[in-house]
Amino acid sequence: MSGGWNPLGALRLPTSAFDQICAGYIDAESMAALRKGQYSIRRLMLKSLLEAVAGMHRDVEHAWNLLADAEHIAPVVVEDVVMSPTVGVRLARALHDVAKSAPSRRETGVLHTIAAAAAVRSGLKCTICVPVVRGAVTLPTVGQWQLPSTGFPVGQVELSITDGEVALGRAATFRRAEDRKVSAGGQTLALTVEDLDPYREFTAPIAPASLDPVEREEWAKLLDEAWNLLTRWHPRCAEELAAGLRTLIPLAAGTSVFAASSSNAFGAIAMSAKATATQLAEALVHEVQHSKLNALVDLVDLTTEETGWVYAPWRDDPRGLIGLLHGIYAFTAVVEFWHVQRDLVPPAESRRAHFTFALRRSQVRAAVDSLRGSTRLTDLGREFVAAASVRLSMCETTSVEDELAETVADLLAEHRAAWRLHHLRPEPADVEKLADAWMRGASCPGRARSQVVLGDTAVARPRSALLEMRALAPDRFERAVSLESSDAMFARGERGHAATAYARRIQADPRDLDAWIGLGLASRADALLDQPATVCAVRDRVTARTGVAPAPGELAAWMTAS
Amino acid sequence: MDSRQDLLTHQMDLTGIPLSALRDFRGPELNDAIALLLSNARHSTPGDAIQEQRV
Numbered sequence: 001m002s003g004g005w006n007p008l009g010a011l012r013l014p015t016s017a018f019d020q021i022c023a024g025y026i027d028a029e030s031m032a033a034l035r036k037g038q039y040s041i042r043r044l045m046l047k048s049l050l051e052a053v054a055g056m057h058r059d060v061e062h063a064w065n066l067l068a069d070a071e072h073i074a075p076v077v078v079e080d081v082v083m084s085p086t087v088g089v090r091l092a093r094a095l096h097d098v099a100k101s102a103p104s105r106r107e108t109g110v111l112h113t114i115a116a117a118a119a120v121r122s123g124l125k126c127t128i129c130v131p132v133v134r135g136a137v138t139l140p141t142v143g144q145w146q147l148p149s150t151g152f153p154v155g156q157v158e159l160s161i162t163d164g165e166v167a168l169g170r171a172a173t174f175r176r177a178e179d180r181k182v183s184a185g186g187q188t189l190a191l192t193v194e195d196l197d198p199y200r201e202f203t204a205p206i207a208p209a210s211l212d213p214v215e216r217e218e219w220a221k222l223l224d225e226a227w228n229l230l231t232r233w234h235p236r237c238a239e240e241l242a243a244g245l246r247t248l249i250p251l252a253a254g255t256s257v258f259a260a261s262s263s264n265a266f267g268a269i270a271m272s273a274k275a276t277a278t279q280l281a282e283a284l285v286h287e288v289q290h291s292k293l294n295a296l297v298d299l300v301d302l303t304t305e306e307t308g309w310v311y312a313p314w315r316d317d318p319r320g321l322i323g324l325l326h327g328i329y330a331f332t333a334v335v336e337f338w339h340v341q342r343d344l345v346p347p348a349e350s351r352r353a354h355f356t357f358a359l360r361r362s363q364v365r366a367a368v369d370s371l372r373g374s375t376r377l378t379d380l381g382r383e384f385v386a387a388a389s390v391r392l393s394m395c396e397t398t399s400v401e402d403e404l405a406e407t408v409a410d411l412l413a414e415h416r417a418a419w420r421l422h423h424l425r426p427e428p429a430d431v432e433k434l435a436d437a438w439m440r441g442a443s444c445p446g447r448a449r450s451q452v453v454l455g456d457t458a459v460a461r462p463r464s465a466l467l468e469m470r471a472l473a474p475d476r477f478e479r480a481v482s483l484e485s486s487d488a489m490f491a492r493g494e495r496g497h498a499a500t501a502y503a504r505r506i507q508a509d510p511r512d513l514d515a516w517i518g519l520g521l522a523s524r525a526d527a528l529l530d531q532p533a534t535v536c537a538v539r540d541r542v543t544a545r546t547g548v549a550p551a552p553g554e555l556a557a558w559m560t561a562s
Numbered sequence: 563m564d565s566r567q568d569l570l571t572h573q574m575d576l577t578g579i580p581l582s583a584l585r586d587f588r589g590p591e592l593n594d595a596i597a598l599l600l601s602n603a604r605h606s607t608p609g610d611a612i613q614e615q616r617v
Contacts, residue, residue, distance in 0.1 A: 008592065011575040012568040036577055043576040047584055048596045061585075068581035078581075092603065092611065099604035202612050260614035283615075290613045299571035326613055380569075 011037055013299050018380070021296055022387035024333060025236035031243035034295035035083070038266040041298055042082045045091040046111065052098040053108050059129065060108075063115040066126055070118035077121045081114055084140035085247045085268030086199040092264040093199075105155060106131045106205075117142045119161045129156045133205045134198040137168070143176030144196045144208065178216070180248075182224050185231030187238045192247045193219065194268070200249045201270055202262035209252055218273070219250060225277030226284065233340050237285050237333070244288055245269060259283040263294035278345055278353075285337045289330040297322060302381035309452040311370065311419055313363035313412060316457040318423050321376055324367060325384065331364045332388045339395040355471045358400040358408045364392055366412060407471045410521060413529055414464055417517045421532040422455035431534065434559070435541040438550065444559050448534045463518060466491040486515065490522050498522040499553065506552045510539065519552055527559035528552075535559060 017030035026034075046067075053060055071078040081087065090110040097103040109131035116128050117139035130137055137157060138144040147157070148171055160167040178193045193216075198205035211219065230238040246267035251257055259271035269287040274280040296302075302325060309318030312327050319327070338357035345353045368389045371377065377385065400408075430448035437445050466487055470477040481488040486501035499522035505515035516536060520528025528535055535556055543549040574595055576584065 008574045008576060008579060008587075008589070011571045011573045013571050014568050018569055037571065037573060040573055040576045043581075043584065044574065044595055044599060046581075047576070047587075047592070048599050050585065051596055052600065064581065064585055068585065071581050092606070095600060095603035096606055099600045258615040260612055262613070263611040286615070287613075294611075294613075299573055300569055301572070323613075330613075 011040055011299060013037070013296075018296075018300070021292055022384050024336065024391060025240045026243075026292065027239060028243040031240060031292075034292060034299075035244075035266065037299045038088075038295055039079060039083055042088060042091065045088075045095060046082070046114075049091065049094055049098065049108065049111055052095070053103055053111075056103065057105070057108060060111060063112040063128060066115040066124065066128060067111070067118050070115070070122040070124055073124070074118075074122040078118045081117045081121065081141050083246075083266070084117075085262075085265035086138075086194070086197045087114060087140050088264040088266060089199040089202050089262065093204075106133055109156065113139060116159055116161065116166075120164055120166055123164055125162045127158055127160050129158050131156050134207050136196075136198070136208065137172070138197050139166075140197065142166075143174055145172035145174050146208070147172050175210070180220065180223065182227040184224075184228045185235065185238070187227075187231045187235070187242050189223075189227055189238075189242050189245065191245055194247050194249045200247075200268075201251070202260065202265055202268075211250060215250070215273070219248075222274060222277050222280050223248075226281040229277055229281050229341075230284070233344065234281075234285065234337060237288075237337070240292075241284055241288055244291060245284070259287050261287045261290040261294070263298070266291055266295055276349065278341060278349060282334060282337055282341075285333050286330045289333045290326055293326055293329050297325075300380055301378050302384055304376050304378055304381075308376070309423070309454075311416065311423075313366045313415060314360075316415075316419065316459065318419075318452050318454060324371075325381070328364055328367050328385065328388050331360050332391050335361045335364060335392060335395050339398065351472050354400060354404060355408075355468075357395075358404050359411065361392065361395055362408050362412055364388070365396070366416075368392060404471055407467050410467055411464055414461065414467075414517055414521060417520055417529040417532050418459060418461060418514075420530070421513055421517060421536070422457070422459060423452055424450040424531075424533045425453050426450045426531070426534040426537050431537045431541055434534070434538045435545065438538065438542055438555065438558065439546065444561060447531060448537075450531075450533065461514070463487040463490060463514070463521075486518055486522075490518060495522045495524075503551065503553050507549070510536075510543070510549065516552065520556065523553060523556070525553070525556035525560050528556045531559065 014033055017026065017033045020026040020030045050060060050064055067078060087110065094103065094107040094110050097107045112128055112130045116130050119126050120139060120142050132147060132155060135149060136144050136146045145168055157168055175196065177196050180193055181188055181190045194200045195211050196208040230241065244267055249268060249270035251270055251272045253273060255272050257272060259269060261269055269284065271283050274283065303321045310321055310324050312319045312324050314327055314331065335357065338353060342353035342357045368385060371385050426448035427450065433445055434448060466481060469480060470491055481491050486498050486505060489501055490498035499519055502515045502519035502522055505512050506519065516528060516532055519525065520532060539550055539552065539555055574591060579587065
């Protein structure tokens with residue numbers, strides 16, 4: 001077929017599916033609509049890879065034909081293999097490779113690997129060469145053959161496949177990831193606990209890391225308990241997890257990643273070991289939202305442009321607008337989770353539950369409000385954010401204790417001010433104007449224009465740590481804040497003394513940026529919280545021009561009064 | 563029943579065409595889709611696609 005005639009129409013997404021996504025939890029039919037979109041994209045990726053490497057690797061057409069034959073016999077099997085989460089990761093890597101430079105056989109061999117897996121499962125007879133990655137041949141949804149280490153790298157091996165059996169022509173140890181089913185409340189969650197596939201962490205290939213029997217038992221126990229919790233208290237979320245979650249990837253102990261998902265791996269969630277079933281349930285609820293939103297934005301536009309950075313109250317670094325929408329969507333579900341769950345946890349977990357509910361609720365509200373009137377959202381994007389706002393308002397009818405509310409307000413104010421200090425750069429010309437006005441004794445002429453830059457994100461916030469301790473472990477907090485530090489004064493609520501102490505710190509070291517934020521919080525100086533980078537820049541400019549540093553509090557008050 | 567029309571997405575529906583036919587299929591829309599995919603792949607950075615929460 002060729003020419004202008006195109007029998008391939010555009011995918012359609014039922015409006016009911018979009019409405020369900022906005023409203024929170026989706027049923028199996030809507031999940032199937034998202035999955036169909038992902039399957040179509042995977043097929044486009046396969047075709048793109050074929051077009052890109054057809055002239056480079058002679059046997060690519062052989063792999064494609066094998067896959068096509070398997071599809072003719074067993075289309076459901078081919079779909080299952082192609083939709084395996086790690087296949088998405090491999091295809092994305094292979095396309096990145098072919099688009100950037102000379103493609104490596106290890107990456108482009110994904111086509112052969114998929115074809116081999118489909119051939120095994122559909123009962124075809126064939127021979128095919130597949131890449132060896134991290135010392136193993138891994139056929140998605142089939143299993144892994146670990147080759148004995150010879151000290152030499154092995155690039156690829158030829159597989160002989162007959163009646164679903166695979167012969168490698170050399171010694172190899174076969175194993176496969178565990179399939180697990182948990183049932184409760186009439187809902188069954190069937191997933192693969194993937195600890196073998198080299199692409200399971202969505203990045204460059206890594207070695208297999210089989211769970212040991214104790215770890216396996218612990219994961220199984222927590223998964224059972226989490227599923228009980230979800231089906232009992234969050235049945236609609238359980239329904240969408242049952243429809244959408246396919247693979248759980250245990251992350252190695254000691255990783256700093258709490259949980260992760262990838263737009264290349266629909267249906268997969270990676271996570272570190274959790275201490276409680278509630279934590280595991282929360283992480284599942286959170287990550288499946290990313291999975292849904294990733295699939296949605298592959299189909300429709302929620303934003304009018306992708307460029308430009310914005311502030312997300314839960315991140316230290318600037319985010320793109322889509323990243324902010326991801327956070328809003330995932331954390332709205334988390335707020336709803338804790339709205340129900342915070343009164344159901346054991347006493348030992350109660351403080352953290354209430355704290356998480358209050359903190360996430362305020363963070364998401366701040367993010368949603370920041371998008372009010374945004375011209376960077378499409379109509380669908382506005383609908384999406386408005387729905388999150390409505391869901392949030394349902395959770396805002398519940399009040400939290402005054403002290404907790406105050407702590408959360410301080411944490412948000414500090415985080416926002418620190419982000420603005422590190423990632424906003426005021427226009428030098430505007431700083432100069434402000435410095436001029438200050439030196440003339442004139443009133444402040446207004447705010448400086450500024451732009452977002454990728455500044456330092458590895459910023460310690462000892463004051464936030466104390467505030468969090470006050471909310472989570474008041475006994476430990478009482479012992480810790482006996483010191484006469486500025487942060488301790490602030491955390492104890494002695495704001496006047498704290499303001500004086502922070503001003504002293506700034507006089508001693510004008511580069512003590514944390515003290516600037518502390519002064520803003522303690523003295524409630526809006527300019528320091530809103531435009532901390534500008535206040536610092538004006539102070540530096542005035543100091544450079546006059547040799548006298550203005551008092552930080554006076555400068556902040558002058559700018560606040562504008 | 564929802565009376566609103568389905569949303570038209572910006573993705574071609576490749577789920578209905580057999581792989582045997584897709585192998586040799588050519589067409590301006592498909593070519594454009596492939597070109598866009600490869601362009602996005604070229605400009606992507608490993609890790610771009612990952613959403614993660616850190617402890």
